Amino acid sequence: MKIIINQVPAEGLYLEEEIESAQLDLDTALIKFRSPLKLAARITRITNALMVDLNMKAVIFADCSRCLSEFEWVFDKDIQLSYALDSSDVFIDLKPNIREEIILDYPIKPLCSLSCKGLCVKCGKNKNEGGCNCGST
Ligand SMILES: [Zn+2]
Numbered sequence: 001m002k003i004i005i006n007q008v009p010a011e012g013l014y015l016e017e018e019i020e021s022a023q024l025d026l027d028t029a030l031i032k033f034r035s036p037l038k039l040a041a042r043i044t045r046i047t048n049a050l051m052v053d054l055n056m057k058a059v060i061f062a063d064c065s066r067c068l069s070e071f072e073w074v075f076d077k078d079i080q081l082s083y084a085l086d087s088s089d090v091f092i093d094l095k096p097n098i099r100e101e102i103i104l105d106y107p108i109k110p111l112c113s114l115s116c117k118g119l120c121v122k123c124g125k126n127k128n129e130g131g132c133n134c135g136s137t
């Protein structure tokens with residue numbers, strides 16, 4: 001998302017945009033984006049600064065670090081960004097900040113649920129799906 005500074009009127013500006021997550025290079029070994037990132041920004045200009053109230057939404061799939069199954073996670077985050085403006089600035093590109101803010105929210109150990117029982121250490125069965133027959137409890 002790029003904001004062209006002289007197109008921000010005194011009363012502010014509301015912008016919506018969808019970015020392909022691939023453009024932001026957000027996937028990791030554990031986390032996959034399956035939808036574009038939806039952005040909604042309310043932009044205000046104050047003398048020498050630009051304030052952006054931004055909402056970001058996306059559907060993310062992650063691998064549970066305990067049971068290894070994939071689960072869906074709806075990412076929804078509000079952030080506020082501010083940029084000091086220089087008279088030579090023509091536009092502000094929010095992309096680097098957006099990327100940073102999303103990555104900050106990545107769990108180190110994603111869990112499908114806080115009560116995930118994980119896999120049986122003996123036979124490898126997913127214990128969330130019921131007990132196993134290998135004799136371990
Ligand atoms: Zn799990």
Ligand SMILES: [Zn+2]
Binds near residue numbers: 120133135136
């Ligand atoms: Zn077992």
